[in-house]
Amino acid sequence: MTSTSLAVRRIGFGAMHLPTTPAAARENAKAVARRAVELGVPLIDTAHLYGGGANEELLAEALHPYPDGLLITTKVGVARTGPDGEWRLDGRPDVLRDQVDQALRRLRLDRIELLQLHRIDPEIPLADQVGTLRDLREQGKVNLIGLSEVTVEQLDQARDIVEIASVQNRYNALDREHEPVLDACERAGIAFLPWRPVAAGATGTNPAFAAVAAETGATATQVALAWLLHRSPVMLPIPGTARIGHMEENLAAERVRLTEAQFQRCGR
Numbered sequence: 001m002t003s004t005s006l007a008v009r010r011i012g013f014g015a016m017h018l019p020t021t022p023a024a025a026r027e028n029a030k031a032v033a034r035r036a037v038e039l040g041v042p043l044i045d046t047a048h049l050y051g052g053g054a055n056e057e058l059l060a061e062a063l064h065p066y067p068d069g070l071l072i073t074t075k076v077g078v079a080r081t082g083p084d085g086e087w088r089l090d091g092r093p094d095v096l097r098d099q100v101d102q103a104l105r106r107l108r109l110d111r112i113e114l115l116q117l118h119r120i121d122p123e124i125p126l127a128d129q130v131g132t133l134r135d136l137r138e139q140g141k142v143n144l145i146g147l148s149e150v151t152v153e154q155l156d157q158a159r160d161i162v163e164i165a166s167v168q169n170r171y172n173a174l175d176r177e178h179e180p181v182l183d184a185c186e187r188a189g190i191a192f193l194p195w196r197p198v199a200a201g202a203t204g205t206n207p208a209f210a211a212v213a214a215e216t217g218a219t220a221t222q223v224a225l226a227w228l229l230h231r232s233p234v235m236l237p238i239p240g241t242a243r244i245g246h247m248e249e250n251l252a253a254e255r256v257r258l259t260e261a262q263f264q265r266c267g268r
């Protein structure tokens, strides 16, 4: 995946909020995922962490066989310390390999098109973690490799080991701590998938976005997403929602264009 190959559709869907129980909520969650696909979403983001694989299973139940052009990406590297234990970063190679095998089974895939390392585990050498993903790629279980919550330095170290196709860091117009990482991705043509792209809904009530929304006829949340698309050509936001209405609103933001002045006002 390069930013060029993602250029046609640029807003994805973060599936983390989809409930898997009880049965009625599960059916609604499947309908949300199917609506995203009907609307042509290019990428759906999940993770082993989201329910210990339950979120991956839900997506497969809702969407398999997957339509051409839909990329389902998952993340590995956070594991439970025991059956009822707590979730901790765990980048040990055997854990990464096992979570990939579980994801292949749960997602009903022969190959994971984009596998992301959820976090760099500080207790394990970065080279061992990224090297394991490279080996999985050589075995054909994974195609592209991405990282999440990394610094520019970690990104550079990883790129010395294997090609990195994407980075997923927390980023939105109100929270720009990872600006240097975004710039590094842009320079290298690496897709940047900001998580928390609508600031967990807070962009909807932000006065700057609301003012631009009034000018453009869009909603404030759509303006926040349009701001991200305007910010960089490598940007592919993955807003999360469990509601069809919000999904429709978010994906329609792709059609909202900001002037440079509107962009500047929202980014202050």
Ligand SMILES: NC(=O)c1ccc[n+]([C@@H]2O[C@H](COP(=O)([O-])OP(=O)(O)OC[C@H]3O[C@@H](n4cnc5c(N)ncnc54)[C@H](OP(=O)(O)O)[C@@H]3O)[C@@H](O)[C@H]2O)c1
Pocket: 013, 014, 015, 016, 017, 045, 046, 118, 148, 149, 168, 169, 194, 195, 196, 197, 198, 199, 200, 201, 202, 204, 221, 238, 239, 240, 241, 242, 243, 246, 247, 249, 250
């Ligand atoms: N890599 C990582 O470490 C990491 C961490 C967290 C999340 N993620 C991924 O990133 C995705 C997005 O991140 P996020 O969920 O933390 O943040 P987000 O997308 O900024 O916010 C999601 C929240 O905003 C609400 N929302 C969404 N669209 C809305 C709209 N149009 N109007 C009003 N409220 C709206 C949703 O509530 P409703 O359900 O009510 O719409 C949901 O509670 C996740 O789904 C997950 O796939 C990755």
